[in-house]
Amino acid sequence: MGVMLGGGNIFGRVRYERIKDQVRNTTVEDVCTEEGIRSKEQIIALLGVAITEVEYGKLRDCIKYIRNKYKPEWNLPGLGKSVIDLLSTVKKGSKKFRSVMSGRGSKVYKKFKFEDIRPINTLWAQMGITMDERLLGCGMLLWNVREIDTEMRQFIFKWNQGMVHGNTVISHFGDVDRKCTFCKLKQVNELKIALGREPTNVEIEGMQVPDENRPHIFWECPIVYQCVQEVYHNLWGGNGQVDKKSFLMGKDMGILEATMLHMLSNMCIKYRIWKYKLAGVLPKVNCIKNDVSRWMDELTWYHKWRIMLPLVRRQIYV
Numbered sequence: 498m499g500v501m502l503g504g505g506n507i508f509g510r511v512r513y514e515r516i517k518d519q520v521r522n523t524t525v526e527d528v529c530t531e532e533g534i535r536s537k538e539q540i541i542a543l544l545g546v547a548i549t550e551v552e553y554g555k556l557r558d559c560i561k562y563i564r565n566k567y568k569p570e571w572n573l574p575g576l577g578k579s580v581i582d583l584l585s586t587v588k589k590g591s592k593k594f595r596s597v598m599s600g601r602g603s604k605v606y607k608k609f610k611f612e613d614i615r616p617i618n619t620l621w622a623q624m625g626i627t628m629d630e631r632l633l634g635c636g637m638l639l640w641n642v643r644e645i646d647t648e649m650r651q652f653i654f655k656w657n658q659g660m661v662h663g664n665t666v667i668s669h670f671g672d673v674d675r676k677c678t679f680c681k682l683k684q685v686n687e688l689k690i691a692l693g694r695e696p697t698n699v700e701i702e703g704m705q706v707p708d709e710n711r712p713h714i715f716w717e718c719p720i721v722y723q724c725v726q727e728v729y730h731n732l733w734g735g736n737g738q739v740d741k742k743s744f745l746m747g748k749d750m751g752i753l754e755a756t757m758l759h760m761l762s763n764m765c766i767k768y769r770i771w772k773y774k775l776a777g778v779l780p781k782v783n784c785i786k787n788d789v790s791r792w793m794d795e796l797t798w799y800h801k802w803r804i805m806l807p808l809v810r811r812q813i814y815v
């Protein structure tokens with residue numbers, strides 16, 4: 498308000514020089530109410546400076562302009578969509594999460610735990626990893642990172658909500674074998690070489706292939722495990738192994754953003770492997786290495802993420 502009052506806007510320069518210490522800290526809130534500008538007398542009492550009719554008129558116009566340009570908060574509720582409106586399009590299974598997000602019932606919010614949301618609970622129970630509410634909370638922030646593409650954000654959102662499934666679940670919804678996509682491909686290839694011909698359906702059915710549940714397709718599958726370790730090494734250097742919990746759930750890096758960056762890199766690895774699984778092709782480790790590195794380069798082009806790199810690197814195999 499100080500700038501507006503002076504600078505020849507409302508008070509002349511000479512006059513403003515004289516009274517600026519009195520009026521500089523006046524705020525818009527001081528001079529108006531919800532109904533509009535206060536009366537001239539009230540303004541005089543507030544500023545401690547007698548103002549002319551012309552000055553009052555100028556002040557009134559300024560306030561009108563400001564209120565039009567920057568809507569005061571009491572004008573806002575009718576205009577935009579509330580969080581509840583925004584979330585209402587999210588369907589099935591998300592009711593509990595939605596009510597928490599929209600803050601319906603502050604008691605619920607205070608007692609809120611991720612373990613109360615069944616698909617999330619199921620995911621971690623299946624993975625055999627004890628839920629870590631802090632890491633989970635951090636993971637929930639990932640889908641909203643603006644610097645990454647929508648496709649990836651969708652995958653991250655689904656993963657965190659426990660909505661990414663392997664063939665054991667997918668097979669309920671169509672003509673899909675519940676066996677691991679990768680293990681099956683590998684075994685069929687081996688059988689083909691051993692037989693010197695295409696194996697028959699009966700021969701393929703007779704193979705011992707593990708089920709493609711989530712722990713298998715994201716960690717236990719030997720093809721996936723090998724790929725994860727190689728890509729992780731390529732990205733972070735060092736010669737340690739990434740452990741199951743760090744890779745799947747995350748690892749506390751001391752600073753929220755550093756923890757998030759590490760999670761994002763792991764999500765990227767998971768997503769690339771996942772795409773090979775959907776395509777029904779064995780993962781090409783070198784391609785994934787390049788993809789993940791390029792993706793991280795793009796993300797860390799942003800200063801806020803780049804400065805987290807050394808922090809993550811230092812913590813990674815600790």
Ligand SMILES: [Zn+2]
Pocket residue numbers: 677678679680681707713717718719720
């Ligand atoms: Zn497998």
